Amino acid sequence: MTFDIGPTAADGAGSAPGGGTILLLGAGRMGGAMLRGWLAQGVPASAIAVADPSPAPDLVELAARTGVRLNPASGAPVDTLVVAVKPQMVESAAAGVQTMLAPHTLALSIMAGKTLADLRRLFPAAGSVVRAMPNLPAAVGRGATVAVAEAGCPADRKERAASLLTAVGSLEWLADEALVDAATALSGSGPAYVFYLVECLTRAGVEVGLPADVSERLARATVEGAGALMGATGQPAAELRAGVTSPGGTTAAGLSKLMADDHLQSLLNATLRAAAQRAAELGGTGPKA
Numbered sequence: 471m472t473f474d475i476g477p478t479a480a481d482g483a484g485s486a487p488g489g490g491t492i493l494l495l496g497a498g499r500m501g502g503a504m505l506r507g508w509l510a511q512g513v514p515a516s517a518i519a520v521a522d523p524s525p526a527p528d529l530v531e532l533a534a535r536t537g538v539r540l541n542p543a544s545g546a547p548v549d550t551l552v553v554a555v556k557p558q559m560v561e562s563a564a565a566g567v568q569t570m571l572a573p574h575t576l577a578l579s580i581m582a583g584k585t586l587a588d589l590r591r592l593f594p595a596a597g598s599v600v601r602a603m604p605n606l607p608a609a610v611g612r613g614a615t616v617a618v619a620e621a622g623c624p625a626d627r628k629e630r631a632a633s634l635l636t637a638v639g640s641l642e643w644l645a646d647e648a649l650v651d652a653a654t655a656l657s658g659s660g661p662a663y664v665f666y667l668v669e670c671l672t673r674a675g676v677e678v679g680l681p682a683d684v685s686e687r688l689a690r691a692t693v694e695g696a697g698a699l700m701g702a703t704g705q706p707a708a709e710l711r712a713g714v715t716s717p718g719g720t721t722a723a724g725l726s727k728l729m730a731d732d733h734l735q736s737l738l739n740a741t742l743r744a745a746a747q748r749a750a751e752l753g754g755t756g757p758k759a
């Protein structure tokens with residue numbers, strides 16, 4: 471059985487984002503979010519196949535409903551291979567897709583830590599490789615992604631990568647691959663820091679007397695609303711903060727604790743350093759755990 475998912479970009483296939491055939495290797499939280507974004511942006515389901523040995527029930531349902539191929543037998547090369555497995559899994563996952571790589575194939579990775587050199591070693595027959603780092607808000611079309619292409623990557627391959635990445639949010643191309651681990655620490659991992667802030671605000675609300683359920687609703691709505699306001703106005707964060715802070719008021723009293731001695735800044739500096747360091751460790755053949 472061949473891996474028959476329609477015409478290839480080399481055949482002049484499709485004007486949909488991404489164009490040509492796509493194999494998504496790993497469709498968990500991030501891969502699944504990207505898949506949903508592509509479908510929402512009009513990438514034909516018939517052009518997409520997913521390889522995942524343990525697909526979640528909602529992914530199985532999505533594939534059945536849309537016609538995305540789930541775990542078809544391997545065969546003919548694809549135009550774009552999107553690598554969305556855990557970095558610790560990629561050595562074994564890569565072995566199964568070697569026959570789907572050809573000079574017209576773009577290997578687009580979203581794995582933390584794995585470098586362009588790693589990708590070149592893992593997918594030697596792919597014509598081009600691009601390393602990207604999206605984040606989980608891609609699930610609602612609000613991802614923030616950075617990407618870097620290997621030297622000499624043709625413009626049309628970068629455009630193909632860009633169309634798949636911008637289907638789920640914003641994209642910044644980085645000229646220096648060394649910055650990807652830093653961006654991973656900030657925007658890749660960043661949503662978790664924000665969710666933790668909501669958890670902490672909830673507990674702090676309880677500490678000052680609010681019922682837990684009220685506190686959680688208020689904490690969530692505050693972070694959602696502040697983010698939406700920042701997005702809608704485009705104003706600098708410091709300006710927006712000043713707008714909340716009446717001289718001698720409650721916010722100034724609260725911030726006098728939050729901003730004291732730059733504790734939070736130091737903590738975030740250490741947080742990003744640790745995350746970037748971990749990204750660096752995940753590169754190469756990487757640790758197993």
Ligand SMILES: NC(=O)C1=CN([C@@H]2O[C@H](COP(=O)(O)OP(=O)(O)OC[C@H]3O[C@@H](n4cnc5c(N)ncnc54)[C@H](O)[C@@H]3O)[C@@H](O)[C@H]2O)C=CC1
Pocket residue numbers: 495496497498499500501521522523524525526554555556557559562563564580581582603604605606658659
């Ligand atoms: N979760 C996040 O917020 C972000 C994750 N990433 C990157 O995305 C990648 C995936 O992360 P998640 O989606 O969070 O993980 P996940 O665990 O939700 O998904 C990984 C998927 O890979 C599948 N898988 C395992 N072995 C496989 C194999 N041999 N062949 C094909 N599929 C296989 C699993 O069944 C699972 O569905 C990682 O490399 C991570 O660094 C990047 C940005 C953000």
Ligand SMILES: O=C(O)[C@@H]1CCC=N1
Pocket residue numbers: 582654658659
């Ligand atoms: O925690 C991780 O390794 C992945 C990469 C960025 C967000 N999640």
